[in-house]
Amino acid sequence: MSIGPAWYLGLAAVLFALGAIGVMVRRNVLVMFMCIELMLNAANLTFVTFSRVLGDVGGQSLVFFVLVVAAAEVVVGLGVVVAIFRRRAGTTADDLHEMLG
Amino acid sequence: MTGLVVIATPHIRYLAIIPEIVLLGGAVLLLAGGSLVERQLRARVATVATAAVSAAALGVSLWQWSDVTSHGAFTAVDHAVVVDGFSALVNVLVSCAMFLTALVADGYLRREGVEGPEMHVLAMVSASGAMIMASANDLIVVFLGLEILSIALYVLAAFNHRRAASGEAALKYFILGSFSSAVFVYGIALVYGATGTSNLAQIAGFLAKNVLAADGLLLAGMSLLVVGFAFKVAAVPFHMWTPDVYQGAPSPVTGFMAAVAKAGAFAAFLRVFISSFGLLRTDWQPIIYALAVVTLLVGAGLAVVQRDVKRMLAYSSINHAGFVLLGLEAATARGVSASLYYLFAYTFMVIGSFAVVTVLGRRGDAAHDIASYRGLARRQPALALAFAVLLLAQAGAPFTTGLWAKLQVVLAAVDHQVPLAVVAMVSAAVAAFFYLRVAVLMYTPVPAPGAAPGVESPAENAVALGAGARGAARTPASGEADLSTPGPGPGQVDAAPQLAHARAVWTGDVRNVAALDRLNAGLLLDRDPVTLALAGASVEQPAPPAGLGLGALGEGGETLAVADEVMATPVRVPPLSAVAIGLCLAVTVVLGFWPGPLTSFAHHATLLFVP
Numbered sequence: 109m110s111i112g113p114a115w116y117l118g119l120a121a122v123l124f125a126l127g128a129i130g131v132m133v134r135r136n137v138l139v140m141f142m143c144i145e146l147m148l149n150a151a152n153l154t155f156v157t158f159s160r161v162l163g164d165v166g167g168q169s170l171v172f173f174v175l176v177v178a179a180a181e182v183v184v185g186l187g188v189v190v191a192i193f194r195r196r197a198g199t200t201a202d203d204l205h206e207m208l209g
Numbered sequence: 210m211t212g213l214v215v216i217a218t219p220h221i222r223y224l225a226i227i228p229e230i231v232l233l234g235g236a237v238l239l240l241a242g243g244s245l246v247e248r249q250l251r252a253r254v255a256t257v258a259t260a261a262v263s264a265a266a267l268g269v270s271l272w273q274w275s276d277v278t279s280h281g282a283f284t285a286v287d288h289a290v291v292v293d294g295f296s297a298l299v300n301v302l303v304s305c306a307m308f309l310t311a312l313v314a315d316g317y318l319r320r321e322g323v324e325g326p327e328m329h330v331l332a333m334v335s336a337s338g339a340m341i342m343a344s345a346n347d348l349i350v351v352f353l354g355l356e357i358l359s360i361a362l363y364v365l366a367a368f369n370h371r372r373a374a375s376g377e378a379a380l381k382y383f384i385l386g387s388f389s390s391a392v393f394v395y396g397i398a399l400v401y402g403a404t405g406t407s408n409l410a411q412i413a414g415f416l417a418k419n420v421l422a423a424d425g426l427l428l429a430g431m432s433l434l435v436v437g438f439a440f441k442v443a444a445v446p447f448h449m450w451t452p453d454v455y456q457g458a459p460s461p462v463t464g465f466m467a468a469v470a471k472a473g474a475f476a477a478f479l480r481v482f483i484s485s486f487g488l489l490r491t492d493w494q495p496i497i498y499a500l501a502v503v504t505l506l507v508g509a510g511l512a513v514v515q516r517d518v519k520r521m522l523a524y525s526s527i528n529h530a531g532f533v534l535l536g537l538e539a540a541t542a543r544g545v546s547a548s549l550y551y552l553f554a555y556t557f558m559v560i561g562s563f564a565v566v567t568v569l570g571r572r573g574d575a576a577h578d579i580a581s582y583r584g585l586a587r588r589q590p591a592l593a594l595a596f597a598v599l600l601l602a603q604a605g606a607p608f609t610t611g612l613w614a615k616l617q618v619v620l621a622a623v624d625h626q627v628p629l630a631v632v633a634m635v636s637a638a639v640a641a642f643f644y645l646r647v648a649v650l651m652y653t654p655v656p657a658p659g660a661a662p663g664v665e666s667p668a669e670n671a672v673a674l675g676a677g678a679r680g681a682a683r684t685p686a687s688g689e690a691d692l693s694t695p696g697p698g699p700g701q702v703d704a705a706p707q708l709a710h711a712r713a714v715w716t717g718d719v720r721n722v723a724a725l726d727r728l729n730a731g732l733l734l735d736r737d738p739v740t741l742a743l744a745g746a747s748v749e750q751p752a753p754p755a756g757l758g759l760g761a762l763g764e765g766g767e768t769l770a771v772a773d774e775v776m777a778t779p780v781r782v783p784p785l786s787a788v789a790i791g792l793c794l795a796v797t798v799v800l801g802f803w804p805g806p807l808t809s810f811a812h813h814a815t816l817l818f819v820p
């Protein structure tokens with residue numbers, strides 16, 4: 109039994125769903141970051157798979173854009189977390205309740 | 210695969226992306242130059258430089274516009290970027306927003322003691338992201354523009370590190386924003402898989418030539434794109450972040466975010482769905498229809514119950530997003546130009562409103578209670594008049610751009626979706642209520658201390674109440690006329706607090722609501738009629754004589770009395786903020802009286818590719 113593109117697409121979909129559920133369920137900000145990274149990498153895997161299926165190198169080049177953006181996002185996100193939690197004990201999102209939402 | 214693969218680099222026509230280059234280049238130069246200049250000099254130099262760069266960006270955007278109208282639209286950078294009337298108009302809009310924000314931010318930065326070029330630099334980077342989104346002709350370029358816009362905004366939201374709310378807003382915005390970006394990228398991946406390209410024009414071409422037998426992949430990708438865009442434009446049910454972020458972010462940043470992020474995201478939303486997926490409009494129109502209906506209703510409905518001006522304006526911006534969605538739902542050239550017109554009018558109204566809110570926020574940027582706007586017209590007539598006009602314009606009053614904006618989107622919707630237009634009108638009526646409430650409150654005089662009629666002032670009652678009614682004693686010492694229910698006897702007092710409560714909610718009198726809530730909670734604990742009577746009396750407590758009263762009321766009353774005194778002093782309006790508010794007002798009113806130029810501007814701002 110050969111492993112075709114559908115497997116990769118399925119894996120990507122599962123990873124994306126795991127990431128999305130993780131962002132909604134987990135309460136630690138750092139774990140939420142990791143889940144967002146998981147979602148972005150699921151998209152990358154989908155890009156590469158389709159690029160291979162379509163025989164188009166464009167899809168693989170898109171991955172580089174997404175990687176760079178993900179790195180920039182993490183830099184900013186961790187900066188914000190450090191700025192906020194310098195005065196707090198843990199990185200739990202539930203502790204952030206100054207405002208109503 | 211042996212041999213060297215040579216990848217041809219595309220020819221880059223720099224004139225096609227000149228507004229973005231001006232803003233980004235200005236940001237980099239300002240950041241580099243800012244570190245070389247003395248600190249005292251830095252603030253003013255940064256503001257002047259930013260205003261100059263924004264004016265230059267405005268100039269080149271207008272040049273682009275004239276170029277497009279005389280030579281026609283074109284694509285550049287290997288068809289990744291498109292220059293058409295649509296992108297030129299959004300570039301003009303973003304440049305104006307950037308210019309106004311620089312003026313407003315100057316006074317804010319000085320007041321809060323965080324002078325420096327950083328805020329201007331981040332705002333310019335963010336604005337260039339919005340421009341990239343507007344002129345993107347490739348889904349991945351849309352994504353890059355979205356991220357340039359958003360990442361700079363995450364930092365801007367956390368800009369004032371002394372406010373805890375600022376950091377909280379930034380983190381909430383960051384988590385939900387990057388979540389929506391991830392959803393958006395996955396949507397791009399699925400669309401790429403279904404059509405074999407990420408170029409907007411090529412997607413449209415593919416869909417025109419092929420009929421997909423199984424289009425599940427494409428539809429899934431398209432709906433993920435809708436979700437990503439809906440997050441960015443704050444459409445219900447993807448609006449959860451908006452009130453908290455708008456409230457927590459520094460006020461000038463909130464104005465910028467409300468104008469520029471929405472303009473950029475809507476520009477890309479319109480282009481992607483009308484240019485690329487125009488042929489599939491029967492598939493996505495129902496989704497946009499549903500989004501527009503809930504956005505219009507929830508935005509207007511929840512704005513009514515807000516007690517914080519920034520939260521109210523946040524829900525009002527959600528309501529505005531619903532109106533812009535009407536133009537998208539119509540999916541016609543008329544709808545596109547109506548949406549653009551709406552965004553244009555909205556930008557000036559919202560930046561002007563948040564400029565007033567910034568000025569009135571006082572040092573610390575915290576005085577955003579609706580109750581603190583009471584009597585503003587007496588203290589600061591010009592500021593109150595400006596805010597009233599901007600709020601009425603947002604409500605769609607005649608002789609302002611707000612009316613023409615609402616009229617155009619509703620006309621675009623009425624062409625084929627009459628029920629949607631009816632929902633829009635209903636929501637406009639509800640929205641008019643909460644704008645008018647603030648406007649009326651500003652023109653309601655604050656009653657002079659001790660002027661509350663027909664109230665005995667039994668200081669001994671307050672003493673007798675003791676700790677049980679401490680909450681009631683926190684009612685502002687300058688007795689509020691609203692609460693002076695005529696002397697309640699023990700029998701009738703039961704309903705009086707609820708009545709006063711309802712009235713306080715109605716007039717947006719937050720501190721009284723809080724005091725009455727505490728009072729009612731106390732009543733539930735202790736139903737003794739005598740205590741009730743005493744509690745009722747103490748709510749009506751007018752300003753107690755100094756010395757006796759303050760001692761009896763305790764420190765709560767004292768601090769509030771001091772706070773009231775601070776709130777009663779007029780704020781100093783920084784000259785540059787006054788200029789910004791004046792410009793917003795002028796655009797809103799002059800173009801409201803004389804709508805011709807802007808409407809024709811919007812009508813010529815067409816998309817290059819329309820299937």
